[in-house]
Structure formats: C-alpha cells, structure tokens
Amino acid sequence: MGQLYGYYGNPNLNPEKSKQWEGAFEGLTAGVSWRISGYRNDINDMIDYDDHLQKYYNEGKARIKGIEATANFDTGPLTHTVSYDYVDARNAITDTPLPRRSKQMAKYQLDWDVYDFDWGVTYQYLGSRYDSDYSAYPYRTVKMxxxxxxxxxxxxxxxxxxxxxxxxxxLFDKDYETVYGYQTAGREYTLSGSYTF
Structure with missing residues (x-):
C-alpha cells in the first residue's frame, strides 16, 4: 500500500541484495508431466514501508524458503494443471512471518475446446496470512x-x-482482502482482443 500512498522518499535506501538456491526433479509418469522443486532465498537490506513515518526503509534480512509441486495431464479433451506451493517467508532477524504472504497456495486449472472456443476454469486457494491493523496505535498483528x-x-x-x-x-463474488482493511473489487468482467499481423 505504501507504493500507492507513500509521501516521502528515503535517500539512504539501499537496494535489496539476494542469494537464491533451487533444486528440482521433473519427469513424465503414466501420462502425467510433473515437477517438484525446493528453494531458498536470502535477502539482505529488504525494503519495507513504515506507515507511521510514511516512507520506505531497509528492514534487514529476510529468508524465504519453500517447495513447489506441479502436474499436467490430459483426460480425453480436458487438460488439467495442478499446483501446490508451500512458502515459509520470515524476517531472518526476528523470525516473524513476513506480512501478506500465504504459507500455502493451491491451484487447479481445467482447459478444453468446444467448436473453436477455448474454455478454462481456474480454482485458486490462498492460505491464511498475517498483516497489520493500522486503524489504531499501536498497530497490532492480525491473521487473515x-x-x-x-x-x-x-x-x-x-x-x-x-x-x-x-x-x-x-466467479462467485467472494468477499476477501489481500491487504487488511481493503476489500477487493469482487466479481470482475473482462473483455479483450488481440490482433497479430
């Protein structure tokens, strides 16, 4: 939110520096294409926003590690894509969870063609996450x-x-927040087109 409503710059702000490690296995088993990966990302001089001072600052260090698993397969005319992510994102100094980051995310996508129409249905689950309630001082941590x-x-x-x-x-007009205290738009309709030469 600070990127949208921030007022003051910080000339002493340092760029983030990070190191990332990743390893993965992938294969094709009984018609299922799959991939499992694990990663760790260590960030120094992580940039955060101070709502009280209304400016960005270097918070310190963050450690983000996780596992991603994906699978793709077909059943007749239907194409299925399934994914699951487990993310442990923490402040490396205080060992507290980073705000607004779900520990668990799952996604299922179903695609099919009918008379030249390409259809798709996507289900996405975002797990619980922590944020700050800035409506009173001192701020308090809330679990969303x-x-x-x-x-x-x-x-x-x-x-x-x-x-x-x-x-x-x-599709079902679910009420939810990605930032505490700020409702999302609800159901949205989009119509677009593309033209290639």
Whole structure:
C-alpha cells in the first residue's frame, strides 16, 4: 500500500541484495508431466514501508524458503494443471512471518475446446496470512483467513489474426482482502482482443 500512498522518499535506501538456491526433479509418469522443486532465498537490506513515518526503509534480512509441486495431464479433451506451493517467508532477524504472504497456495486449472472456443476454469486457494491493523496505535498483528477463488475464461479466434477473450474473475463474488482493511473489487468482467499481423 505504501507504493500507492507513500509521501516521502528515503535517500539512504539501499537496494535489496539476494542469494537464491533451487533444486528440482521433473519427469513424465503414466501420462502425467510433473515437477517438484525446493528453494531458498536470502535477502539482505529488504525494503519495507513504515506507515507511521510514511516512507520506505531497509528492514534487514529476510529468508524465504519453500517447495513447489506441479502436474499436467490430459483426460480425453480436458487438460488439467495442478499446483501446490508451500512458502515459509520470515524476517531472518526476528523470525516473524513476513506480512501478506500465504504459507500455502493451491491451484487447479481445467482447459478444453468446444467448436473453436477455448474454455478454462481456474480454482485458486490462498492460505491464511498475517498483516497489520493500522486503524489504531499501536498497530497490532492480525491473521487473515484463507480464501478460495474461481475464474472462468473463454477465447475465440474470430479470424486467423483476431482473437477475442472474455474472463469472469472471482466467479462467485467472494468477499476477501489481500491487504487488511481493503476489500477487493469482487466479481470482475473482462473483455479483450488481440490482433497479430
């Protein structure tokens, strides 16, 4: 939120520096393409925003480690993509969770074609996460619950050059917040097109 509503710059702000390690296994088993990876990211001079002073500052060190698993497979005309992420994002000095980051995220995407229409349904789960309640001083840490969201997409190639796309995001109009105290827009409709030469 500070990026949108910040007032003051900080000439002493240092750029973030990070080191990342990642290892992965992937393969194809019984028609299922899969990948499992683990990673760790150590960040020095992590940039954060101070709501009281209304400026950015270097908080210190962060440690983000996690596991990602994905799988893709087909059943007849249907294409399935499943993914799961486990993320442990912490301040490396205080060992407290970093704000607004879900520990668990899961996603399922189903795609199919019917008479040149490309359809897609996506389910996404965002696990609980922590944030700060700035409505009173001193600020307090709050735990925000998890949320399940569904999206519906469709695309149609009008010509070999023109494709029209439509999307309904948050199909069931779920009330949720990604930042404590700020409601999301709810159900959204999008219509777009692309033309290639």
């Amino acid at each position: 619950g998890g949320v399940s969201l569904w999206d519906l997409t469709v695309a149609y190639p009008v010509t070999s050059h023109l494709t029209v796309r439509g999307k309904i995001a948050n």
